[in-house]
Amino acid sequence: MKRTNYAGRTNESQIGEEVVLKGWVAKRRNLGGLIFIDLRDREGIVQLVFDEKQDPAAFKVANECRSEYILEVRGLVRERAEINPDLPTGKIEVEVKEANILAKSQxxxxxxxxxxxxxxxxxxxxxYIDLRRPEMMKNMKLRSKVASIIHNYYDNNDFMDVETPDLTRSTPEGARDFLVPSRLYPGHFYALPQSPQLFKQLLMAAGVDRYYQMARCFRDEDLRGDRQPEFTQVDTEMSFATAEDIQDMTEGLIKRVMKEALNVDVKTPFPRMEWQEAMDRYGSDKPDTRFGMLITDLSDIVKDSSFKVFSGTVADGKFVRAICVPGGADHYSRKDITKKEDYIKRYGAKGLAWVKVTADGYNGPIAKFINDLAAPINERLGAKEGDLILFVADSFHVVADSLGYLREKIAHEMDMIKPGQWNYLWVVNWPMFEYDEGFGKWIAAHHPFTMLNEEDLHYLEDGEDPHKAHAQSYDIILNGNEIGGGSIRIHDPKIQEKVFKALGYTKEEARARFNFLIKGLENGMPPEGGLAFGFDRWVMLLAGADNIRDVIPFPKNSKGIEPMTAAPGTVDQEQLDELHIDVKDDSENN
RNA sequence: GGUCCGUUGGUCUAGUUGGUUUAGGACGCAUCCCUGUCACGGAUGAGAUCACGAGUUCGAGUCUCGUACGGACCGCCA
Known part of the structure; x- marks a missing residue:
């Protein structure tokens, strides 16, 4: 029997026709001499009817069917006497004349x-059973659709799809590499790419001009709800392009994906927000602009306050900032706030000060210290009776992280985010470098090949502070999630050398690490830049999923294990010998 | 590397201050009845050494510690 159509696509136009369908038994309803089976395939469900009197042979097969058996049926499409409005195929059903069980299932x-x-x-x-669920099938289809739009879009815009190697060389920057031992060269290892960054720059040196790739990337770091060790980047690069050119091109893609995949119109150009503003007002480099409750600096107002925590912090050159929670006074008890305080301690906050705004001034443990400042504070925050004001006094990053977290958390708890919003925006003008407390040194905020702003080039000269420089880099944010980022690259080897120097590399170290890129620059690199999307994360947001695993067919769990195959696993001694590998026994240390 | 939470039939879960609980329910499963169901209905039934190990106690699903597994988060993710 040759299938005539997907079960889920059977429709009224086929009434009276004979169809052959193949699919899974989603549900069996046995009424005695009459059996209904909901037959499911990837496109949906259609109701089959088996009548003992009319088709005893088919009926007998239906009687044997159990959940998830795979069936082929031949039958007549007919109109239903009573339609089922909950089913897209609810106006019709298939009267089965012949049925075969193709596979049984436990x-x-x-x-x-x-x-x-x-x-x-x-x-x-x-x-494989989970993926049969319509929800999961829908996510896979959306992923496929978005990928197809991406290919189409870049192809139409003269981008070349170029593959870069998966077996490449470990570079010490950035995330931990996944290593692949070399059989031919004892003690040597390939590394799986964290991203095709350097290859795509060298493709620009090759004259490819416009490149894109759906690139698999690998990073051996701990997992999160929106982070997997292997993932897909939509990787792009353009020669002779400015940051605006790349942003325009990207917006064009997003506009099309939103229209064709979700039938949503988004307005371009997207807003551009300075990194500094994002950090100051949203406490995050990936601001969620779907709701307000912005962070507000109060340092100047409270600098002489009798509340020593505030005045002392300002005297130390740090910040006192606050958010005002509209109607928060009734919503949050003292105990709730203590919980929030405990939480933000993990960002380094020493405490969470708060007041409730009442008709008679402030209420709460620190009210007596700052009641005299209530008027200017309320005015700046727009606070009114019934609101809750949360203050954090600390360094720039601690204040940003703490209040940024609280802002998000409270918005969710108090339902401040109206559904159906697609707030894309660019965060631009990032610092070129940031100080890493852990390593005690300056590191590249984006990556070390990022071009700084032209007007900041002088910061690289001797006697100036390079760490004041800002970069020509940009992140694309959707509803408070970073879905992509990119930059204009350094194409001048002299500038690249100065940046390496600012990062604390000697010439020899830089050569040792990035020789092939430096050579590329010396052999003539066009001015160029690009952007990479986190494809999985973007699809997750488009699908409305709250976990990246829901848009990846076979993801790792939060511990990095893939539960179906139980990877990673041990291998035979023979395989290890061939790779010249001894496995250390760490059991004593555990 | 760290913090917090969880683990009870196939699945999801209830289980109070440690004691009438033969560990309850729903879904699923099996058998039987049923020709218009679509969360089909009705009857009957099977199915759990309460993750594992140690401890406290007259008595542990319940308390303590450890281990394993899972989830969230911090660190990490140029």
């Missing part, structure tokens, strides 16, 4: 339905 470990009640661990172990 009772599935969980039911194939949309409101899953199975644990994620179990879903991942039986992922």
């Amino acid at each position: 009772t599935p470990p969980f039911e194939v339905k949309d409101n899953v009640d199975a644990s994620e661990d179990l879903r991942l172990q039986y992922r």
Whole structure:
């Protein structure tokens, strides 16, 4: 029997026609002499009817069917007497004349339905069953659709799809590399790419001019809900382009994806926000602009306050900043606020000061210290009776992280985010370098090949402070999530040398690490720049999923294990010998 | 590397201050009845050494410690 159409696409136009369908038994309803089976394939569900009197042979097969058996059926499409409005195929049903079981199935470990009640661990172990769920199938289809639009878009704009190697060389910058031992060269290793960054720059040196690739990338770091060790980047690079050129090109793509995949019109150009403003007002380099409650600096107002925590902090050159939670006074108890305080301590905050705004002034533990400043504070924050004001007094980064977190958390808890918003924006003008407390040295905020602003070039000269420089880099943000980032690259080897110097590399160290790139610059590199999208994360947001695993067919769990195959696993001694590898026994240290 | 939370039939879960609980329910599963269901209905039934190990106690699903596994977060992710 040759299939005539997908079960889920059977429709009224086929009434009276004979169809052949193949699919899974989603549900069986046995009424005695009459059996209904919901047949499911990737496109949806259609109701089959088996009548014992009319088609006893087919009926017998239906009687044997169990959940998730795979069936082929031949039958007549007919109109239903009573339509089911909950089903896209609810106006019709298929009267089955012939049926064969193509595969039997054990009772599935969980039911194939949309409101899953199975644990994620179990879903991942039986992922092929989990993926049958319409929700998951929909996510895979969306992913496929978006990928197709991306290919189409860049192809139409003269971008060349060029593959870069997966077996490459370890570079010490950035994330930990996944290493692949070389059989031919004992003690030598390939590394899987963290991104094709250097290759795409060298493709510009090759004259490719416009490059894109759906590139697999690998980073051996701990996982998060929006982070997997292997992921897909939409990687792009353009020669002779300015930051604006690249942003325009990217906006064009986003506009098309939103229209064609979700039928949503987004307005371009997207807003541009300075990195400094994002940090000051949103406490984040990926601001969520779907709601207000902006962070407000109060340092100047409270600098002489009798509350020593505030005045002392300002005297130390640090900051007192606050958010005003509209209607927060009733919503949050003293105990709730203590919980929030405990939470922000993980960002280094020493405490969370708060007041509730009442008709008679401030209320709360620090009210007596700052009641005299209530008028200017309320005015600046726009605070009114019934609001809750949360203050953090600390260094720039601690204040930003703490209040940035609280702003997000409270917005979710108090339902301040109206659904259906797609707030794309660019965060621009990033610092070129940032100080890493852990390593005690300056590191590249973006990566070491990022071009700084032309007017900041003088900071690289002797006797100036290079760390004041800002970069020609830009991140694309959607609803408070970083979905991509890029920059104009350094194409002048002299500037590149100065940047390496500012990062504390000697010439020899820079050569040792990035020889091939430096040579590329010396052999003539066009001015160029690009951008890379986190494809998985973007699709996650487009799908409305809150976990990146829901848009990856076979993801790793939060511990980096893939539960279906149980990777990573041990290998035979023979394989290790061939790779010249001894495995250290760490058991004593554990 | 660290912090917090969780683990009870196939699945999701209830289980109070440690004691009438033969560990309850829903879904699923099995058998039987049923020709218009679509969360089908009805009847009956099977299925759990309460993650593992140690401890406290007259008595542990319940308390303590450890281990394993899972989840969230901090660090990390140029």
